Amino acid sequence: MAKSDQYDAIILGAGGAGLMCALTAGQRGKRVLVIDHASGPGKKILISGGGRCNFTNVNATSGNAKERYLSANPHFAKSALGRYTPGDFIELVAMHGIAFHEKTLGQLFCDDSARQIVEMLMAECDKSIATGGRVDFAFHAPISAVSHADGRYSVLYNGLNASAPVLVVATGGPSIPKMGATGFAYDLARQFGLKVVEPRPALVPFTLGGDDVLFRELSGVSADVDVQCGKIRFREAALLTHKGLSGPAILQISSYWRHGEPIGIDFLPDQPQGWLRQFKREKPRSSVKSALGSALSARLADILADQIGEACNLADIPDRRLEEAENRLSAWQFTPNGTEGYAKAEVTLGGISTDGLSQKTMEAKTVPGLYCIGEAVDVTGWLGGYNFQWAWASGVAAGLAF
Incomplete structure (x- = not known):
C-alpha cells in the first residue's frame, strides 16, 4: 500500500533550477518535496566548469537576453532574468564565504570546488525551517506516474504517493544521458497539453x-x-x-x-x-x-x-x-x-514551449499549478554561465509565485 504525503509543492528534479525553486518557496514558509532519480542533488553542477562550476556570467542580464538566449520567443527570459540578476546570485555566494574569480568574458568560477555551490543551495533549503517551511528530498526515486485531479497533483515514486496543489517540472533536457538525463519533462508537458519545441543538442562539438x-x-x-x-x-x-x-x-x-x-x-x-x-x-x-x-x-x-x-x-x-x-x-x-550529440552536449536547445507559460511566474497558462523551469523550457543560453543564471532566475520566479 503506497504511503501518501501532502505538500504545498512537489518539484521534480534536484538540479540548479529545482534547488533554487525549493529554497525560495521553502523560505517563504512552504512545505516542498523535491524528487530526483539521481543519488544526490546537483549532479550537473558538480561536473560543470571542470569541477569548479561556472555559476553565472556578469553579462547574463535581461538587457542581453534577446541576444544571448535562444528561444522561439527571444523576449521570454527577460522577466525572470531582470528580477533575479547575476549580482543577486553573487551576493548569495559571497554570503556563504565561497571564493570565486572571473575568467574571460564575464564568466565566474569557484576558486575551489563546484561542490560548494551544491552545499550552499542545500544549506539555503535547510533555512526554510526558520520560516515555518520545509524542504524534503527523495533521491534514488524514479517516478512511476503523475496525475492531476481535484486541483491536486499526485506523484507516484518508489511505492510512495505524494500530492500537492503545485507541481514544478525541473528535470532538464536529455543532454549528458550518462548522468541519467532524459526527455521526461517533454513527456510530462505533452501529458498536460503543453507544446514542445523540437529539442536538439546545443553547445556541442x-x-x-x-x-x-x-x-x-x-x-x-x-x-x-x-x-x-x-x-x-x-x-x-x-x-x-x-x-x-x-x-x-x-x-x-x-x-x-x-x-x-x-x-x-x-x-x-x-x-x-x-x-x-x-x-x-x-x-x-x-x-x-x-x-x-x-x-x-x-x-x-x-x-x-x-x-x-x-x-x-x-x-x-x-x-x-x-x-x-x-x-x-x-x-x-x-x-x-x-x-557528437546529446552525449557531449552541455545543454539542450528547444524544450517546453514558452507560448504556454507565464514569463513572470513560469506557470502553465492552461494548467493551474503546473510550473516549468530551467533547461526543460525552450530557453538556452550561451556558453559561460548563462544557463546557470537562467536556472537560478527561473527557479526563483516560480518559487515566489505559489
Whole structure:
C-alpha cells in the first residue's frame, strides 16, 4: 500500500533550477518535496566548469537576453532574468564565504570546488525551517506516474504517493544521458497539453568527414579563431579533436548551426588585411609555412600551408595568389557532417514551449499549478554561465509565485 504525503509543492528534479525553486518557496514558509532519480542533488553542477562550476556570467542580464538566449520567443527570459540578476546570485555566494574569480568574458568560477555551490543551495533549503517551511528530498526515486485531479497533483515514486496543489517540472533536457538525463519533462508537458519545441543538442562539438578529416591529424591543437555561421560570429578558442572540432568558439556556434550549413573559420583574426603580402616584403625568402608559423602552432601552420599549396618562397609568389591565400585563411569553410550529440552536449536547445507559460511566474497558462523551469523550457543560453543564471532566475520566479 503506497504511503501518501501532502505538500504545498512537489518539484521534480534536484538540479540548479529545482534547488533554487525549493529554497525560495521553502523560505517563504512552504512545505516542498523535491524528487530526483539521481543519488544526490546537483549532479550537473558538480561536473560543470571542470569541477569548479561556472555559476553565472556578469553579462547574463535581461538587457542581453534577446541576444544571448535562444528561444522561439527571444523576449521570454527577460522577466525572470531582470528580477533575479547575476549580482543577486553573487551576493548569495559571497554570503556563504565561497571564493570565486572571473575568467574571460564575464564568466565566474569557484576558486575551489563546484561542490560548494551544491552545499550552499542545500544549506539555503535547510533555512526554510526558520520560516515555518520545509524542504524534503527523495533521491534514488524514479517516478512511476503523475496525475492531476481535484486541483491536486499526485506523484507516484518508489511505492510512495505524494500530492500537492503545485507541481514544478525541473528535470532538464536529455543532454549528458550518462548522468541519467532524459526527455521526461517533454513527456510530462505533452501529458498536460503543453507544446514542445523540437529539442536538439546545443553547445556541442562538431564531427567532420570527407576532405576535412585531415584535421583529425591535429587532435589536441587549439587556436584563437573567429568562427561564423550565417550572420552569427564568435571570437574564442577552437580545439581540433580526433572527431572534429570543439572548444568554446565551436560550442557557441553549434547552437546556431543546422545540418548541411557551412561553418567559416578565420584562423588569423588578429592579422590585418594584406599581412601576408607585408610579410613577403619584410622577409621575401620566407615560406608561407614560416609566415603562418609566426602566428599559429607549427602543426596547424604546416597543415594550412599544405592545403594552400604554396611551398616556395614568398618572393616567388604573386601578390594576387597571396591575397587569395589570405582570403581562404580568413574564411576557411567546413561543413560538419554532424555533432557528437546529446552525449557531449552541455545543454539542450528547444524544450517546453514558452507560448504556454507565464514569463513572470513560469506557470502553465492552461494548467493551474503546473510550473516549468530551467533547461526543460525552450530557453538556452550561451556558453559561460548563462544557463546557470537562467536556472537560478527561473527557479526563483516560480518559487515566489505559489
